[in-house]
Amino acid sequence: MHSIVQAALAAATVGLAGAALAQGSTMDEIAKYREMLADGNPAELLEAKGEELWKKARGPKNASLEQCDMGLGPGKLEGAYAQLPRYFADTKKVMDAESRVVHCMVSLQGFTQEEATKNWFSKPGRDSDIEALVTYIGARSNGEKINVPARHPEEARMAKIGEHIFYRRSGPQDFSCAICHGQEGKRIRLQELGNLTTQAGAGTAMGNWPSYRVSQGAVWTMQRRLIDCMRQARWPEPKYLSDSVIALEVFLQKTASGTVMQTPGIKR
Amino acid sequence: MTRTIARLALAAAGLALLPGLAQAQKNAPHNDIAAQAEQVFRSSFRADNPKYWMTRLDQDEAMRLCSQYRDNPPPKMRAQIEKAQMATIRYPVEGKLIGDWKEGEKLAAVGTGGHIGFIQPDPPGRLRGGNCYACHQLAKKEVAYGTIGPSLQHFGKLRGNSDEIIKYTYDKIYNSNAFSACTNMPRFGLHSWLTPEQISHIVAFLVDPESPVNKD
Numbered sequence: 001m002h003s004i005v006q007a008a009l010a011a012a013t014v015g016l017a018g019a020a021l022a023q024g025s026t027m028d029e030i031a032k033y034r035e036m037l038a039d040g041n042p043a044e045l046l047e048a049k050g051e052e053l054w055k056k057a058r059g060p061k062n063a064s065l066e067q068c069d070m071g072l073g074p075g076k077l078e079g080a081y082a083q084l085p086r087y088f089a090d091t092k093k094v095m096d097a098e099s100r101v102v103h104c105m106v107s108l109q110g111f112t113q114e115e116a117t118k119n120w121f122s123k124p125g126r127d128s129d130i131e132a133l134v135t136y137i138g139a140r141s142n143g144e145k146i147n148v149p150a151r152h153p154e155e156a157r158m159a160k161i162g163e164h165i166f167y168r169r170s171g172p173q174d175f176s177c178a179i180c181h182g183q184e185g186k187r188i189r190l191q192e193l194g195n196l197t198t199q200a201g202a203g204t205a206m207g208n209w210p211s212y213r214v215s216q217g218a219v220w221t222m223q224r225r226l227i228d229c230m231r232q233a234r235w236p237e238p239k240y241l242s243d244s245v246i247a248l249e250v251f252l253q254k255t256a257s258g259t260v261m262q263t264p265g266i267k268r
Numbered sequence: 269m270t271r272t273i274a275r276l277a278l279a280a281a282g283l284a285l286l287p288g289l290a291q292a293q294k295n296a297p298h299n300d301i302a303a304q305a306e307q308v309f310r311s312s313f314r315a316d317n318p319k320y321w322m323t324r325l326d327q328d329e330a331m332r333l334c335s336q337y338r339d340n341p342p343p344k345m346r347a348q349i350e351k352a353q354m355a356t357i358r359y360p361v362e363g364k365l366i367g368d369w370k371e372g373e374k375l376a377a378v379g380t381g382g383h384i385g386f387i388q389p390d391p392p393g394r395l396r397g398g399n400c401y402a403c404h405q406l407a408k409k410e411v412a413y414g415t416i417g418p419s420l421q422h423f424g425k426l427r428g429n430s431d432e433i434i435k436y437t438y439d440k441i442y443n444s445n446a447f448s449a450c451t452n453m454p455r456f457g458l459h460s461w462l463t464p465e466q467i468s469h470i471v472a473f474l475v476d477p478e479s480p481v482n483k484d
Contacts, residue, residue: 121387157301157304160301160305161301161304161305161308161309164301164302164305164306164309165305165308165309167335167338167339168305168309168327168335169327169331169334169335169339170324170325170326170327170331171324171325172324172382172454172459172461173382173454173459173461174331174454174455174459175454176335178338178339179339179416179452180416182339183416185415186414186415186416187414187415187416188402188403188414188416189379189401189402189412189413189414190412190414191414193416227387228387228388231383231384231385231387231388232383234324234382234383234384235324235325235384236313236314236317236321236322236324236325236384236385237313237384237385237386237387238312238313239312239313239314242311242312242313243308243311243312244308244309244312245312247305247308
């Protein structure tokens with residue numbers, strides 16, 4: 001049964017992906033695709049793999065991640081993703097889900113930072129443990145309200161920094177996040193952009209990640225999403241887990257606070 | 269007193285976060301958030317980025333002011349920006365502002381080019397276009413158009429093709445900010461994203477009565 005769904009999925013992905021979709025094929029096709037996937041988001045397979053990875057003893061210290069503190073205490077995952085990024089006293093840093101998982105892979109399992117982040121995103125023929133883990137952790141916040149009040153001074157500072165970057169224009173196209181995501185009801189080609197400066201707009205934009213991206217045939221994390229937007233803006237790409245990406249997440253999650261997460265999601 | 273302690277704690281946290289910037293912070297103890305944000309942003313990129321990639325993060329005066337005022341500068345500043353941007357406009361050597369609409373049609377549709385980075389850069393030499401459809405409706409037959417800018421369908425039919433309109437259209441594409449400071453439209457000529465000749469072809473695509481923008 002599973003394999004039939006998978007085969008159908010693979011076929012649909014091949015049909016839809018690539019140039020046609022990147023150019024923004026019709027909304028109908030996307031709608032059809034969503035319907036077809038209604039009872040089988042490929043991200044759920046990854047979620048299951050993430051759960052395995054979470055519980056399995058791995059790394060030089062042969063330990064699992066079950067004692068990892070994602071913000072609500074060691075091993076407490078229910079609702080944790082919806083409250084990230086947040087300030088962590090042990091590292092004295094504001095961290096998002098991805099930087100925290102990496103921190104635990106290093107501190108609990110004994111991987112080096114480089115080993116832990118080497119495959120931070122998947123490519124055809126190259127799986128990403130981080131994608132799987134974050135999909136699993138994200139799903140433990142499905143149905144939870146995003147809650148990032150950014151009250152700690154470091155969180156408040158990061159929210160302000162994120163806001164600054166959001167409006168910062170540069171590059172050979174004079175872009176900023178705001179020129180694509182600062183108004184209601186706009187689209188680029190056929191892709192709807194959403195107004196990320198409102199609670200509803202930021203909620204729609206943030207609440208479905210990690211998400212299976214039909215056009216990419218892969219699950220993307222929020223870091224991947226934002227780093228790719230910077231690529232689209234024709235900027236150099238920031239480092240994985242860099243503070244400017246985390247700052248943008250704090251700003252957007254703060255704005256989205258109060259909206260309900262539905263994750264893992266499916267996106268174009 | 270508590271203030272100072274809190275400040276110191278913050279500064280310490282800041283230093284821990286941005287080891288490379290300790291010196292800068294020492295020199296400017298009263299950094300406002302914008303300066304901190306600039307430091308955080310600038311230090312978020314790999315050290316082995318080619319220099320010319322990193323220059324894409326530099327801001328000219330217009331970018332800096334537009335960012336500071338969130339694209340809505342006060343009227344006097346708006347006028348100043350527009351005047352300064354107007355002065356940047358350069359014309360084709362032959363002086364002809366209207367070219368071949370068929371060339372312009374191709375350029376208006378191309379959305380590739382100029383992507384950099386390690387993950388998914390454009391291959392070298394990839395054609396760089398105006399990507400006008402990303403934001404504008406133009407020829408009727410192209411339905412995959414964006415809405416960040418106004419529809420330009422029938423632009424020439426509605427505005428005519430007088431010398432003034434041709435010059436306005438050229439100038440607008442060359443430097444959009446000369447007419448509306450901090451607009452969402454890129455400054456294609458200023459950044460040498462398009463050459464003056466390429467811009468003259470796109471002008472033809474917009475105003476030539478035979479162009480599909482005006483014909484259909």
